[in-house]
Amino acid sequence: MSKSWKINLWGVRGSAPTPLMEYMEYGGNTTCISVERENHMVIFDAGTGLTVLGGKLNQQKHMRLDIIISHLHIDHVTGLFLFQPFFSPNMEICLHGGIGLKQHLKQLISSPWWPIGIQDFKAKICFHEIQVGASFNLGNFTVSTMNGNHPGNSILYRLDSDGKSLIYALDCEADEEIVAKIENFSYGSDLIVWDAYFTDEDFVDGWGHSTWKQGIKAGHNAAIKRVLMTHYNHEYTDEFLHSQEEIARKNAICLFAKEGMEIIL
Ligand SMILES: [Zn+2]
Numbered sequence: 001m002s003k004s005w006k007i008n009l010w011g012v013r014g015s016a017p018t019p020l021m022e023y024m025e026y027g028g029n030t031t032c033i034s035v036e037r038e039n040h041m042v043i044f045d046a047g048t049g050l051t052v053l054g055g056k057l058n059q060q061k062h063m064r065l066d067i068i069i070s071h072l073h074i075d076h077v078t079g080l081f082l083f084q085p086f087f088s089p090n091m092e093i094c095l096h097g098g099i100g101l102k103q104h105l106k107q108l109i110s111s112p113w114w115p116i117g118i119q120d121f122k123a124k125i126c127f128h129e130i131q132v133g134a135s136f137n138l139g140n141f142t143v144s145t146m147n148g149n150h151p152g153n154s155i156l157y158r159l160d161s162d163g164k165s166l167i168y169a170l171d172c173e174a175d176e177e178i179v180a181k182i183e184n185f186s187y188g189s190d191l192i193v194w195d196a197y198f199t200d201e202d203f204v205d206g207w208g209h210s211t212w213k214q215g216i217k218a219g220h221n222a223a224i225k226r227v228l229m230t231h232y233n234h235e236y237t238d239e240f241l242h243s244q245e246e247i248a249r250k251n252a253i254c255l256f257a258k259e260g261m262e263i264i265l
C-alpha cells in the first residue's frame with residue numbers, strides 16, 4: 001500500500017540566518033527539509049534549521065536518519081554542529097554527499113572551529129560519497145542525482161517511492177542548458193524544491209542561484225504538480241516576500257515555503 005510522505009520545512013533561508021522580527025513569518029533559519037515515511041527520515045541539507053529538527057528528534061527511541069547534503073557551503077552544514085541525535089546511541093545516521101564529504105566534514109567539525117569532533121558522536125554514523133549521475137536506495141526510496149550549476153558544484157536529488165516523487169534542486173543557477181536537464185530529471189514529479197534566492201530584478205549572473213519565475217516556468221514545462229520556493233535571499237523581509245508571493249501565487253502550482261510548514265504527499 002502506498003505510504004504518505006510528511007515533508008517539514010525547518011529552514012528556508014539562503015546564505016545566512018535572519019533572526020530578526022521582520023523575517024520571522026517566513027523564517028530565519030538556513031535550509032533544511034525533512035521527508036518522513038514510516039520510521040525513516042530523509043533530511044535535505046543541514047542548515048541552522050537542522051538544529052531545530054534535532055531538538056524534536058531527541059525524544060525518539062530509535063530512528064534511521066539519512067542526511068543528504070547538496071554541497072558544503074556553510075549555510076548548508078552549520079546545523080551539523082549542534083544536531084542532538086548525533087549524541088544518542090539509539091540513532092543510526094548516514095551522511096550522503098559528494099566525493100570528499102567525509103574528509104571535509106571531519107575537518108569542519110573539529111578544533112579550532114568547534115570543541116568536539118565526529119569521533120565524539122554517540123550515534124552510529126556512516127558516510128556515503130556519491131558519484132553524481134548514479135542512483136541508490138535509501139530504505140524504500142530510490143535516490144537519483146544530477147549536477148547543479150553552482151560555484152564549486154552542487155548535487156540535485158530526486159526521491160522516488162510509492163509512485164510519488166520529489167526533486168530537491170537548491171543552489172542551482174537555472175541557465176538554459178541546466179534547465180533542460182532539470183526538466184528532464186523532474187518530469188511529471190509531484191513536488192520540486194526550487195532555489196528562489198533571487199527575484200528577476202535582483203538576479204546576479206554567476207552566483208549560482210535562480211528566481212521564482214524560472215521555477216514556475218520549469219514546473220509548467222516539466223508537468224510538475226507543485227513548485228516549492230525556498231532558500232530566500234537573507235535580505236528579503238516578510239513584507240517583500242509577501243509582495244512576491246502575491247504575484248507568484250497566481251500560478252496554481254507555486255507555493256512559497258515558510259519555516260514550520262508541513263506538506264503531505
Ligand atoms: Zn545555499
Ligand SMILES: [Zn+2]
Pocket residue numbers: 071073150171
Ligand atoms: Zn551554495
